[in-house]
Amino acid sequence: MAHWQHRPEAAWAKFEFNQPYAKGLHRLKEEVLAKTDFDPATLWQWGTMQAMAVIEILKSCERLFGAAGQQAVYDALHRVGLDVGRQILAGTSKPAEMTAAEFLSFYATVINRIAYASLEAPQIDSDDQVSFDILWCPHQDHYQAFDCRVQRYFVQGMIDAMKEYGSEHGFDVRFDTTIPAGAETCHFTMWRSHDDTEKSAWQQYTALIDAKALEIAAREVKHSQ
Numbered sequence: 001m002a003h004w005q006h007r008p009e010a011a012w013a014k015f016e017f018n019q020p021y022a023k024g025l026h027r028l029k030e031e032v033l034a035k036t037d038f039d040p041a042t043l044w045q046w047g048t049m050q051a052m053a054v055i056e057i058l059k060s061c062e063r064l065f066g067a068a069g070q071q072a073v074y075d076a077l078h079r080v081g082l083d084v085g086r087q088i089l090a091g092t093s094k095p096a097e098m099t100a101a102e103f104l105s106f107y108a109t110v111i112n113r114i115a116y117a118s119l120e121a122p123q124i125d126s127d128d129q130v131s132f133d134i135l136w137c138p139h140q141d142h143y144q145a146f147d148c149r150v151q152r153y154f155v156q157g158m159i160d161a162m163k164e165y166g167s168e169h170g171f172d173v174r175f176d177t178t179i180p181a182g183a184e185t186c187h188f189t190m191w192r193s194h195d196d197t198e199k200s201a202w203q204q205y206t207a208l209i210d211a212k213a214l215e216i217a218a219r220e221v222k223h224s225q
Helices: 010-014 022-034 041-065 067-088 100-113 145-165 201-224
Strands: 119-127 129-136 171-178 188-191
Touching: 022 067, 041 145, 041 171, 041 201, 067 145, 067 201, 100 129, 100 145, 100 188, 119 188, 129 201, 145 171, 145 201, 171 201
Parallel strands: none
Antiparallel strands: 119 129, 129 188, 171 188
């Protein structure tokens, strides 16, 4: 059984989702892994190169173009995250008996274990809160702590895909700890928010990080002159 297939909750078996980038995935499994001596671990090395390139593109755009450059990269990554979320949910339906917390937790599992290729320990804490720990992330050995902000841009798109689907249910999400910052796991909490201020916590924190990144970029430009 693949690492992404098992969860103990009975409702997990009824959660409908699609594999993102299905065409390429099929070719990889059927024509490459099944018929050649291709080492799948090299996909991690290739993916790490892509991830580090995205971070360098973001930092370069911030240094060269300031807020406009940052926004351009955000928009591009948001579109990719939105597309991935739409692929995962396209043509599916939510069982009437599945709670909002279950749906949210299961959707996060697909994102964490498949789209992010991570090892995850999820928990449905209550009808109003779910959480999960990322036990291993492909980026953890090469990302700096501040680099994780890139993932926020992808995730916002995935959240927006869930809103389009109609199952957002007023939940918000936050990073509690991250491995690149020195924690044992990346811990996330998603909870049902009850007021407008709390509801935008994710976006507000993203804005704070973005502002800090622009300050860093401006200092680097000044020091290089």
